[in-house]
Amino acid sequence: MPVEFISATHITAATRAGSHNLAGFDPEYTRRFVRLLDDGGFDWTLVAYGSPAPDSLQLGQFVADNSERIKPIIAHRPGFQFPTQVAKAFAGLDRISGGRVGIHIITGGSDLEQRREGDYTTKEERYRRSEEFIEILRRVWTEDGPVSHEGEFYRFEDFQTDVRPIQDAIPVSVGGSSQQAYEVGGRQGDIFGLWGEPLAETREQIAAVNAVADAAGRPRPRIWNSFRPIVAKTKAMLANPEQLDAFSRRFLAGKSEPTNVGAVRLRAVAAKGELHDRALWTPLARELKGQGSTTALVGSYETVAAALLDYAKIGCDLLSIRGWDVYNDAQDYARHVLPLVRQELAHRDATGNAPVLNPDSRPQAALVGV
Amino acid sequence: MPVEFISATHISDDHRKVGAGFGGFDPDYTRRFVHALDDGGFDWTLVAYGSPSPDSLQLGQFVANNTERIKPIIAHRPGFHYPTQVAKAFAGLDRISGGRVGIHIISGGSDIEQRREGDYTTKEQRYERSDEFIQILRKVWYEDGPISFEGNYYRFEDFETEIKPIQDNIPVSVGGSSPEAYDVGGRLGDIFGLWGEPLAETREQIAAVNAIADAAGRPRPRIWNSFRPIVAPTDELAWEKAHAILAQTKAAMAGAGGAALRRFGGGEPTNVGSVRLRKVAEKGDLHDRALWTPLAKELKGGGSTTALVGSYETVAAALVDYTEIGCDLLSIRGWDVYNDAVDYARFVLPLVRQELAHREATGNAPVLNPDSRQAVAV
Numbered sequence: 001m002p003v004e005f006i007s008a009t010h011i012t013a014a015t016r017a018g019s020h021n022l023a024g025f026d027p028e029y030t031r032r033f034v035r036l037l038d039d040g041g042f043d044w045t046l047v048a049y050g051s052p053a054p055d056s057l058q059l060g061q062f063v064a065d066n067s068e069r070i071k072p073i074i075a076h077r078p079g080f081q082f083p084t085q086v087a088k089a090f091a092g093l094d095r096i097s098g099g100r101v102g103i104h105i106i107t108g109g110s111d112l113e114q115r116r117e118g119d120y121t122t123k124e125e126r127y128r129r130s131e132e133f134i135e136i137l138r139r140v141w142t143e144d145g146p147v148s149h150e151g152e153f154y155r156f157e158d159f160q161t162d163v164r165p166i167q168d169a170i171p172v173s174v175g176g177s178s179q180q181a182y183e184v185g186g187r188q189g190d191i192f193g194l195w196g197e198p199l200a201e202t203r204e205q206i207a208a209v210n211a212v213a214d215a216a217g218r219p220r221p222r223i224w225n226s227f228r229p230i231v232a233k234t235k236a237m238l239a240n241p242e243q244l245d246a247f248s249r250r251f252l253a254g255k256s257e258p259t260n261v262g263a264v265r266l267r268a269v270a271a272k273g274e275l276h277d278r279a280l281w282t283p284l285a286r287e288l289k290g291q292g293s294t295t296a297l298v299g300s301y302e303t304v305a306a307a308l309l310d311y312a313k314i315g316c317d318l319l320s321i322r323g324w325d326v327y328n329d330a331q332d333y334a335r336h337v338l339p340l341v342r343q344e345l346a347h348r349d350a351t352g353n354a355p356v357l358n359p360d361s362r363p364q365a366a367l368v369g370v
Numbered sequence: 371m372p373v374e375f376i377s378a379t380h381i382s383d384d385h386r387k388v389g390a391g392f393g394g395f396d397p398d399y400t401r402r403f404v405h406a407l408d409d410g411g412f413d414w415t416l417v418a419y420g421s422p423s424p425d426s427l428q429l430g431q432f433v434a435n436n437t438e439r440i441k442p443i444i445a446h447r448p449g450f451h452y453p454t455q456v457a458k459a460f461a462g463l464d465r466i467s468g469g470r471v472g473i474h475i476i477s478g479g480s481d482i483e484q485r486r487e488g489d490y491t492t493k494e495q496r497y498e499r500s501d502e503f504i505q506i507l508r509k510v511w512y513e514d515g516p517i518s519f520e521g522n523y524y525r526f527e528d529f530e531t532e533i534k535p536i537q538d539n540i541p542v543s544v545g546g547s548s549p550e551a552y553d554v555g556g557r558l559g560d561i562f563g564l565w566g567e568p569l570a571e572t573r574e575q576i577a578a579v580n581a582i583a584d585a586a587g588r589p590r591p592r593i594w595n596s597f598r599p600i601v602a603p604t605d606e607l608a609w610e611k612a613h614a615i616l617a618q619t620k621a622a623m624a625g626a627g628g629a630a631l632r633r634f635g636g637g638e639p640t641n642v643g644s645v646r647l648r649k650v651a652e653k654g655d656l657h658d659r660a661l662w663t664p665l666a667k668e669l670k671g672g673g674s675t676t677a678l679v680g681s682y683e684t685v686a687a688a689l690v691d692y693t694e695i696g697c698d699l700l701s702i703r704g705w706d707v708y709n710d711a712v713d714y715a716r717f718v719l720p721l722v723r724q725e726l727a728h729r730e731a732t733g734n735a736p737v738l739n740p741d742s743r744q745a746v747a748v
Contacts, residue, residue, distance in 0.1 A: 024532040027466050052531045055459035058431055062466055065435045080452040084487045089425035096397050096432055117454045118526035156488035161422045162394040 003312050003345055004043035005338055006073065006224065006320035007330055009034065009063060011054065025054045031066045033327060038067035040334025046320065049075040049106060051116040057089050064097035073102035073173060078133035079119045079126065084147075084159050086133075087140035091165040099166035103137070104173040104193065105130050107181070109260025127180040129153040134172055134188045141165050173224060177205065177262040185221060186212025191318060192221040195262050196228075196295040197269050198276035199314060206315050224318035225311055226293035228284070229304045231332055257289045266290030279307040293322065301332075305340035306357050312345070373693050373726055374413035375719055376443065376594065376701035377711055379404065379433060381424065395424045401436045403708060408437040410715025416701065419445040419476065421486040427459050434467035443472035443543060448503035449489045449496065454529050456503075457510035461535045469536035473507070474543040474563065475500050477551070479641025497550035499523040504542055504558045511535050543594060547575065547643040555591060556582025561699060562591040565643050566598075566676040567650050568657035573695050594699035595692055596674035598665070601713055605681045612662060612679045615705050619668050639672045647671030660688040674703065686721035687738050693726065 010033050012026045037045050045063060049056040060074040074093075076086060094101045107123075107130045108114050114121065121129065132151045139147050146158045174185035175193030185192040186209045194205055206223055213220045257263070269276065270286035278299075285294040297307045308319050321337070323329020344357040380403050382396045407415050415433060419426040430444040444463075446456060464471045477496045478484045484491065491499065502521040509517050516530045544555035545563030555562040556579045564575055576593055583590045600615060602608035638644075648671040651663035659680075666675040678688045689700050702718070704710020725738040 024534065025462055025465055051454070051529060052533070053458075054462040054533045055427070055455060057425070058427060058459050058462045058466070061428060061431045061435070062462075065431075080455050082450040082487050082489075084421070085425060085450050088423075089428050092395055092424040092428045092432075095395055096428070112528075115527045116529040117452050118524055120525075154488055155490075157485045158482075159421055159486040163422070163424045164394065 003317045003319060003341065005041070005333075005341075006044040006046055006226075006318055007037050007042045007333075008320075008322040008326070009037075009045045009047050009059065009072070010326045011059065013327075025059075027062065030059075030062065033330070034063050034066050034070070036327065036330055036334070038070045040330065041338050042070055042330075042334065044071045044073050044102070044318070046104065047072050047074045049077055051113055057086075057093065060101065061093050061096060064093065064100055069100075071100040071102060072097070073104050073171075075104045075106050077106050077108055078130045079108070079114070079121065080117055082156075083133050083136040083154060084140055084156065084161075087137045088161055088163045090137070090170055091141060091161075091163050094165035094167055094170055095163075101165075101167075102171040102173060102191070104175065104191075105134060105184075105189075106175060107184070109176070109262070110258060123178075124180065125153075127178075127184055130174070131184045131188060134174075134184075137170075137172070141170060174221070175224075175262075176260075177265050178260075179208075181261075182208045182212055185209055187216045187218065189221040191224050193224040193226070193320075194316075195226050195266060195290075195293045196280060196297070196311075197265060198280055199310060201265070201269065202311065202316065203314050222318055223316045224320060225316040226320035226322070227280075227295060227297045227308075228293060228324060229297040229321050229329070229333065229337070230281070230324065231299065231301055231304050231329075231337060233300065258291050263290035263292075266294060269295070277307070278310055279303050293320065297321075301336040301340055302357060305337050305344065308337070308341050309344055309355075309357065312341075373698045373700060373722065375411070375714075375722075376414040376416055376596075376699055377407050377412045377714075378701075378703040378707070379407075379415045379417045379429065379442070380707045381429065383708075395429075397432065400429075400432065403711070404433050404436050404440065406708065406711055406715070408440045410712065411719050412440055412711075412715065414441045414443050414472070414699070416474065417442050417444045419447055421483055427456075427463065430471065431463050431466060434463065434470055439470075441470040441472060442467070443474050443541075445474045445476050447476050447478055448500045449478070449484070449491065450487055452526075453503050453506040453524060454510055454526065454531075457507045458531055458533045460507070460540055461511055461531075461533045464535035464537055464540060465533075471535075471537075472541040472543060472561070474545065474561075475504060475554075475559075476545060477554070479546070479643070480639060493548075494550065495523075497548075497554055500544070501554050501558065504544075504554075507540075507542070511540060544591070545594075545643075546641075547646050548641075549578075551642075552578045552582055555579055557586045557588065559591040561594050563594040563596070563701075564697075565596050565647060565674045566661060566678070567646065568661055569691060569695055571646070571650065572692065572697070576696050592699055593697045594701060595697040596701035596703070597661075597676060597678045597689075598674060598705060599678040599685045599702050599710070599714065599718065600662075600705065601680070601682055601685050601710075601718060603681060605684055608680050608684070612677065616664050616668065619665055623668055638670050644671035644673075647675060650676070658688070659691055660684050674701065678702075682717040682721060683738065686718050686725065689718070689722050690725055690736075690738060693722075 011030045013029050047056045047060045056074045060072040063072040107126045132153050146160045148157045171190040173191035173193055174189035192209045210220045266285045267290045270282035274283050275281055279297045281296040281298040284296055288294040297304045321333050381400045382394055383399050417426045417430045426444045430442040433442040477500045502523050516528045518527045541560040543561035543563055544559035562579045580590045600612045602611050647666045651667035655664050656662055660678045662677040662679045665677055669675045678685045702714050
């Protein structure tokens with residue numbers, strides 16, 4: 001599979017470091033942002049979901065309607081809408097968008113957040129529900145004739161629709177870092193999503209997911225890895241981490257530490273050290289308590305491109321990069337980072353894997369403020 | 371309130387075939403169809419919902435993205451999607467569309483249909499649930515700060531969003547013909563939806579809804595009435611067309627279309643609205659100026675199935691009759707749906723609007739074909 005780039009979809013100019021989508025939804029800003037991604041050569045854009053955020057399927061169509069080629073990968077939390085309806089919504093949007101949609105299943109790591117929209121299940125139940133949910137999606141998308149189902153969480157009789165996707169298989173992505181996430185993702189996912197950890201830890205997680213896929217006799221999921229790069233022309237021009245910390249402190253005032261495994265792992269990585277491998281920098285993750293994708297790759301365009309290639313080499317072929325000053329960063333990534341990574345991969349492909357891109361680049365400790 | 375016209379939103383050319391059930395979703399056809407409505411001067415278009423059809427909110431945005439002014443009124447069945455999420459979806463779409471959306475609550479008249487998507491409630495429970503659902507929508511749309519709720523059907527804690535509608539009040543429509551429907555619609559609806567019955571029966575239904583609204587101290591809902599007109603340049607040509615459509619419908623019902631309809635409706639629909647349409651059809655083929663019921667009989671009253679038959683002038687006059695008794699949302703949807711929508715837009719909408727403007731300017735002196743009425747013989 002080729003390496004593809006994923007962005008996040010930002011919906012208001014108020015978006016800042018670590019901020020949730022609590023500042024409303026500005027269609028004009030969103031349109032500008034999506035056009036930038038589309039023109040800039042991103043392949044996918046994640047349409048996130050949380051209880052304060054807009055309906056992700058509505059936003060997903062808005063993205064598709066305002067772009068030509070970028071593919072919205074739409075986060076969906078099972079448990080709030082019946083799966084037959086969700087399947088039809090994705091199938092309809094697949095037709096509307098000319099076959100561009102993907103679904104990212106988020107099972108839900110926080111009980112408090114689930115209760116905001118009336119879900120009182122346990123995390124274990126939620127993962128079992130997600131698996132049943134994915135099975136139903138695929139049946140509705142692909143089976144002819146009436147579908148009935150009787151499971152632990154869903155029961156229905158004689159459902160039938162002619163609303164079908166264009167794609168042979170709408171890609172289903174699963175994320176998470178708990179054993180249950182590996183299980184569901186390995187058995188059901190076309191894509192498995194991780195947050196940016198050091199190479200060694202990332203390898204371990206990939207192996208865990210692959211082991212489940214192998215045991216189930218399924219193709220291994222593509223690996224999607226998320227970073228928040230901080231790039232500049234030269235090492236000396238790097239953003240001032242103190243300033244970023246100010247944003248995050250404001251956002252985090254009064255918030256408790258997230259307990260989902262992914263967040264706990266990011267905090268553990270941050271506790272081990274500030275700089276890992278070539279350019280993975282963790283103080284922001286620590287400051288933001290590992291809430292979501294919060295690890296940075298810091299360096300010149302070349303250094304960050306080389307760091308992304310390191311991850312491509314261990315099997316991450318979906319590289320999610322989202323910034324801190326999100327609009328301007330997306331523009332910088334598109335202009336300066338995406339072409340470097342693609343050029344290097346094309347070069348390796350053509351020459352039999354001889355790396356040329358800045359092979360020894362690594363920020364000096366003095367420059368990252370440690 | 372001014373009189374406004376509502377169309378249905380057709381999504382596949384298969385809908386042209388009388389009695390055809392579900393032919394998938396064809397975005398290109400749908401785009402052409404909504405362009406015709408938008409250009410033709412319709413005010414609203416209903417985005418319907420049933421278990422085989424596309425997600426109505428996805429289709430609703432598609433309608434909005436492909437039009438400039440028409441307002442999608444989006445059917446939604448409570449019970450399948452959590453109300454906080456539905457509220458946000460409508461609020462977001464309201465922003466995307468520049469303040470053009472409405473929601474039409476369908477509580478669900480058929481147990482079999484509900485079970486296709488996993489709902490095993492009774493009809494009484496469904497109306498109670500719709501009531502809670504509408505209350506939650508309005509809280510999410512218009513209350514500030516965290517919201518919690520504890521009802522019989524929904525419970526949640528500390529929900530908060532800044533995804534808010536543009537409109538001061540996203541119109542909520544409720545439909546149905548049972549006492550439960552009148553009750554929920556009268557207490558909570560901004561709009562109440564009916565299927566086309568004769569004037570006398572329609573007056574009764576309006577009075578029932580208004581009585582509830584008055585008792586609750588709320589403004590009376592606007593009344594939305596649905597017809598399937600059959601129009602032509604003359605009454606004679608319209609009747610020829612009507613009998614041709616009836617013959618096609620009978621043939622279709624004997625074949626695959628009937629099978630589809632039987633599957634979808636599970637035999638004769640038992641919801642009160644359908645029972646009432648069948649009863650009207652039993653009383654006679656032609657009512658008032660132009661209301662013709664044999665198609666409703668043939669289609670077992672499954673949905674809006676009564677026709678208004680006649681020349682453009684006759685049908686316009688019949689529609690004006692309904693505005694006189696308080697129906698100011700006139701839903702007209704055809705049988706050969708694309709061509710009929712174009713005909714309505716060209717010939718019927720302007721006549722009705724002209725007549726209403728004339729009456730307003732002259733103090734209510736009717737000029738439109740005041741005595742037009744079909745001879746019972748045709």
